Amino acid sequence: MKKQSEQSLQNMMAEYQAVTGSNVMQQLEQLAAPLKGARVLHINSTKEGGGVAEILHKLIPLKQALGIEADWDVISGNQEFYQCTKGFHNALQGMRQSISEKLLQNYEKINRENEEKLRSKLKEADFVFIHDPQPAPLLKLIPERRGKWIWRCHIDASKPYREVWKYLREWITPYDASIFSLPEFAQPLPHTIYNSFQH
Amino acid sequence: MPNATGDVQKKLPFAVKDCALITIATGIKVQNLKEFAAVLKDVPTGSIYHHFWGRLLRALFDEPEYNNDFASWASRGLHDKQLAEQLSMVIPTDYKDLEGLRQETVEVVEQRLDESEIVPWAQADQQFHFLKSQIVVFDTGIRYDHPAELVPQISKLSTGSIYYHFIDARNRTDERYDDFSSWLNGFDGDEFEELTRNLCGMDPYFSSLKEIRLNVSNIFQKFFAKGEQ
Known part of the structure; x- marks a missing residue:
């Protein structure tokens, strides 16, 4: 994602402050201070449309304005890839899904292709946020990674269709942490699970 | 000092x-009072603290009827008003530490289990999720x-x-x-x-x-x- 000019970022912060007041902005600055200069990379699968893209369009400039070297890349896939990940989405929400071996192989192949394109950035990033299941295999494909990797699940995974969750869990387990929107949406995982909404 | x-x-x-609380899931959830009592004995004290005190900093959309999360679940999840009232009477400031508070809470729950012919249970979407929190401190200057x-x-x-x-x-x-x-x-x-x-x-x-x-x-x-x- 192209970084906005300093002036544009400053204007954005002033607009935020007009709404939140200065206390909130000072708190954000204090939170960001230890991360100044850190390379933070977000990865998802859609540039426009959908809640994740909406969040990232706002979150990345905010992090940049706070001195974090935030960036956002979007993985690309073919029609079968999106058919497969649509199945994942439905399965995490509890719908019985039959996802063929062929679709799963394509899912992994697309992730390998994207890993080749993004390898240097993924390797060098201090923090990598992987959004939802689409790019989840990237972590295992970068054994030489140096940063902390966080899986951000935007889906209610409280009662997933087990066959699909068993497959996805293999990719997600090695992450350093996960973030679910609510504690009720989470699945047990062997790492720290944060909640984005303070419940 | x-x-x-x-x-x-x-x-x-x-x-x-100034401060904020970051909520962290323990990954432990229970559906009936027996499971609740068992988990309560082992859950980190940070979770006990969160469920008694953390709600003070949470955005609440209505006035809570009970003043801790355990009592609220007893009422909302288990539909056991008597237990909810009893849990609500456990006052954290009466105990010198969180272990003491935990022990008293376990006592109340076990006594209710002794009195119950059937273990009170919640529907699948009303399970109790044990959480803990991490405080983030800000300097206001x-x-x-x-x-x-x-x-x-x-x-x-x-x-x-x-x-x-x-x-x-x-x-x-x-x-x-x-x-x-x-x-x-x-x-x-x-x-x-x-x-x-x-x-x-x-x-x-x-x-x-x-x-x-x-x-x-x-x-x-x-x-x-x-x-x-």
């Missing part, structure tokens, strides 16, 4: 902090040199500041003092002894943070108004 501004800050300015300066300012403090200096401090320090009292104790002589005593005598558990702020403000105002007479 530890205080909000650190051990070495006796007579140094009172540093106003505001400093006060003398207790009298606080009088007009306490009512303007954020609820996060009240939580940090009044609730968290009592769990943070061995003496279980709020930060205002710790700071006042750092002044020579007994000038602020009554003020400290009144602050220490406040039980914050049944109050919202706004009510605690009002009470603390009133205590300061009364003390300094008396001094002026």
Whole structure:
């Protein structure tokens, strides 16, 4: 994602402050201070449309304005890839899904292709946020990674269709942490699970 | 004596902090009272703390009927009003530490299990999720040199500041003092002894943070108004 000019970022912060007041902005600055200069990379699968893209369009400039070297890349896939990940989405929400071996192989192949394109950035990033299941295999494909990797699940995974969750869990387990929107949406995982909404 | 501004800050300015709680899932959820009792015995004390005190800083859309999460679940999830009332009567400030609070809570739950012919259970979407929290502390940059300066300012403090200096401090320090009292104790002589005593005598558990702020403000105002007479 192209970084906005300093002036544009400053204007954005002033607009935020007009709404939140200065206390909130000072708190954000204090939170960001230890991360100044850190390379933070977000990865998802859609540039426009959908809640994740909406969040990232706002979150990345905010992090940049706070001195974090935030960036956002979007993985690309073919029609079968999106058919497969649509199945994942439905399965995490509890719908019985039959996802063929062929679709799963394509899912992994697309992730390998994207890993080749993004390898240097993924390797060098201090923090990598992987959004939802689409790019989840990237972590295992970068054994030489140096940063902390966080899986951000935007889906209610409280009662997933087990066959699909068993497959996805293999990719997600090695992450350093996960973030679910609510504690009720989470699945047990062997790492720290944060909640984005303070419940 | 530890205080909000650190051990070495006796007579140094009172540093106003603010805070937020980051919620962390323990991954443990239960669906009936027997499971609840078993987990309660082992869950980290941070989870006990979160479910008794954390709600003070949470955005709530209505006035909660019960003052801790366990009681709320007993009512909403298990539909056991009697247990909810009993759990609601467990007052964290009555116990010297979180282990004592845990033991009393377990006692209440086990007694209810002994009385029950059928183990109370919740529907699948009403399970209890054990959570814990991590406090994030912010420095507001505001400093006060003398207790009298606080009088007009306490009512303007954020609820996060009240939580940090009044609730968290009592769990943070061995003496279980709020930060205002710790700071006042750092002044020579007994000038602020009554003020400290009144602050220490406040039980914050049944109050919202706004009510605690009002009470603390009133205590300061009364003390300094008396001094002026």
